[in-house]
Amino acid sequence: MIDEGRPYAGGPSVYPLRSGTQPRDPIADVRGPAHTLGMDITLMQPHGLVVSPAFSHVAVVPPGATTIYVGGQNGVDDTGTLVSDDAAEQSLRAVENARIALDAVGAGLDDVISWTVLIHQEADLRAAYGAVASTLARDGAPPLVTAALVAGLGVPGALIEVSAVAAVLRD
Template sequence: MPITLLQPDGLVRSPAFSHVAVVPPGATTVYLGGQNGVDETGRVVSDDIAAQSVRAVENAVVALEAAGATLDDVVQWTILFDERADLGAAYGAIAAKLARDGAPPLVTAARVAGLGVPGALIEVSAVAAVVADGPR
């Protein structure tokens, strides 16, 4: 039984996010902690939000793969933006990486006064579900 992502009638339809996810019994749940646009030494890669956004998602890919998951297994993203961040530039840099054929994952985004990593403008975290038998 695949993961089902829903955009119910009566709610806004968006190519960027779904509203509800149903994960079947037996799926392996993977929780991805916050990833910033930092290199392997922990240094922020740039003061540019687009560059940080791309690197944050690249870091998410590495972490997900370590747990046996991929971007296609992500059910929900949480994205925190520093209040100084240009949201258009950030989303523009990563939208194609987060998109998928069919229904997109759930997305929660917020602007915050600051992030735990000095100089970070974005932090992404996620919940993924890996279904052992069959496609999503």
């Protein structure tokens, strides 16, 4: 968990999401060695930006990779019914719904390069985000994460909505 009010500790800033290899054209303005997802998908934290274990700042997806967009997922079951009025439970289900969507096209949570997390302003922020933070961040290769508090969501009673962008190198 990130301690509020303290800067993030330094550390490597370009992360492998799978087998780490050096990119063909390393990007010079990064903190640490360049590592990649698959062969060419790279996540990095450039010099001059905060280093965080929870997110990266830049994702580079090469030509030929398949980009997958998962639209907003709420904490609803397969009938569209909210699973709970609890922010943490809704968060877990929203991410599970994103996983189901990714699985349908042969991808997974480890292929996500960017998450957008919308949290209702009346939700318990720590519960809503805390329930899924470790899943979104991943060890060693955090994707990009944008989070925002919003006045409302499209599904009545929904406290969270997540969307994702994934990238997969196909053979």
